[in-house]
Amino acid sequence: MEGPDSWPTTCMGVKRPRIKPALRQVLRSERTLQIGLHPRRAAMLHNTEPRFMRLVRALDGTRDVRQILALAQADGLTATETISLLHMLIRRGVIDDAAAQPVPLRPLGLAERDRLQPDLDALSLDPASTDCGFGAFARRRAAYVRVYGAGRIGAQVVALLAAAGIGHLCVSDPVTALAADVVPGGLGWSEVGGTRQDGAAAVARRIAPGVNVWTGEHAASLDDRARPPDLAVLCPTEPLDHLLVAELMDAGVPHLLVTGFEGFGSVGPLVLPGRTACLYCIELIRRDRDPTWPLFTARLGGIPAGDRALDTVLATQVAATAASHALARIDGTGEVVTNGTLDLLPDWGWRRRSWSQHPRCDCCVQNDFE
The missing domain is CATH 3.40.50.720 (NAD(P)-binding Rossmann-like Domain)
Incomplete structure (x- = not known):
C-alpha cells in the first residue's frame, strides 16, 4: 500500500475526510489534542507526534483520501500510519465525509438552510454517521x-x-x-x-x-x-x-x-x-x-x-x-x-x-x- 498507485480512494467509505465542524479542537499540550468539548463526546489524542497533529489539522474536507496520503507522506508518515489514524478517528465518531451531497436541503431556500444549520450540526454528531447529518435530515423531511x-x-x-x-x-x-x-x-x-x-x-x-x-x-x-x-x-x-x-x-x-x-x-x-x-x-x-x-x-x-x-x-x-x-x-x-x-x-x-x-x-x- 506504500506506492501511490495502490493507495485507496476511500477510507471506511469516506471520500473526503474532515473533522466534524461542530466539534471544537483544543490543543491541551504540545502532544495532546482534544476533539469535542463534552466529556461524553470528546476524543483525546495523547502522546501524539507533531506530524500526526498536523495531519489531523489538515482534515478539513478539502482533500480526498489520496491527497491526504500524499500530504502525510511528504511529512514523513507512511500510508499505513495515515490509514490507521483515519480508521481510529472514524471509529471514534469525529469524522464526516465532505463529499456527502446535501440532497434534502435542495428544495429549501437559502435562509431556511441557514436556519437549519445548527440542527444539521447536531445531527452530524451521530458517531455512527459520516454523512454530515444529511441522512437523518432526509428521514425528517420524508x-x-x-x-x-x-x-x-x-x-x-x-x-x-x-x-x-x-x-x-x-x-x-x-x-x-x-x-x-x-x-x-x-x-x-x-x-x-x-x-x-x-x-x-x-x-x-x-x-x-x-x-x-x-x-x-x-x-x-x-x-x-x-x-x-x-x-x-x-x-x-x-x-x-x-x-x-x-x-x-x-x-x-x-x-x-x-x-x-x-x-x-x-x-x-x-x-x-x-x-x-x-x-x-x-x-x-x-x-x-x-x-x-x-x-x-x-x-x-x-x-x-x-x-x-x-x-x-x-x-x-x-x-x-x-x-x-x-x-x-x-x-x-x-x-x-x-x-x-x-x-x-x-x-x-x-x-x-x-x-x-x-x-x-x-x-x-x-x-x-x-
Whole structure:
C-alpha cells in the first residue's frame, strides 16, 4: 500500500475526510489534542507526534483520501500510519465525509438552510454517521406526523417539529383559539379567534416555510396523504378520544401521549402497536390496582382529563420533551418512553414510570405490525 498507485480512494467509505465542524479542537499540550468539548463526546489524542497533529489539522474536507496520503507522506508518515489514524478517528465518531451531497436541503431556500444549520450540526454528531447529518435530515423531511390537539402543548409541538425539519405535518384541533392558548412558542395573539389547528399550521409555516402542513378539516382519514402517518402525537386538551386511539391501534400507527395538568406534565407512553404496552394496557393496570378507577374516570369523562392549571413554563418544557422523543422516533435514535412515561413534577424533577403489556389486553394477543 506504500506506492501511490495502490493507495485507496476511500477510507471506511469516506471520500473526503474532515473533522466534524461542530466539534471544537483544543490543543491541551504540545502532544495532546482534544476533539469535542463534552466529556461524553470528546476524543483525546495523547502522546501524539507533531506530524500526526498536523495531519489531523489538515482534515478539513478539502482533500480526498489520496491527497491526504500524499500530504502525510511528504511529512514523513507512511500510508499505513495515515490509514490507521483515519480508521481510529472514524471509529471514534469525529469524522464526516465532505463529499456527502446535501440532497434534502435542495428544495429549501437559502435562509431556511441557514436556519437549519445548527440542527444539521447536531445531527452530524451521530458517531455512527459520516454523512454530515444529511441522512437523518432526509428521514425528517420524508416523515409524516399528525398532532391531535393544538392547545398550549400541542401547538408548540407542531412548531418544534416543523422547525426541526419534519416535512409533513397534519394538525387536528377544530376548537376556537382563546387568549388562554397563547404561549411564546405556540399560538400567538394573531391566532386568537380562529381554530387552533389553523393557528398551529400558520405558526409552523412562519418558522419553517418549507414544511407541508395541513389541518384536520382537510383530512378524511389516517391515510389522507396516501399513507398512514409515521407517528401520531396526542396532546389532548379535553378527555382523550378513545375511538381515535382504537383507530390508531387498528392502523398500526405509533402514537405518543403528552399531557399536562395541575402542575404536572407527562410524556409517554410511546405506543408501538402490538409490540409495547398500549394506553388500554395502562387502563387495565390501573383498574387492577384501584377497583374504583372505572367509576372515577367515568365521572371525569375520561383520562387524561385534558389541560388544567397548565402554566406557560410547564407547557413549554413538556412540549420540548415530547418533540425530542418524537424526533428520536423518526431519527431512529432511541425510544425511551416505550413501556413507560416521563413525569415532570412540580419541583421540576423528572420521574420515569414503567408499564407492561396487560395479559387481558387485545394488543398482545396478536401482533400484525412486526
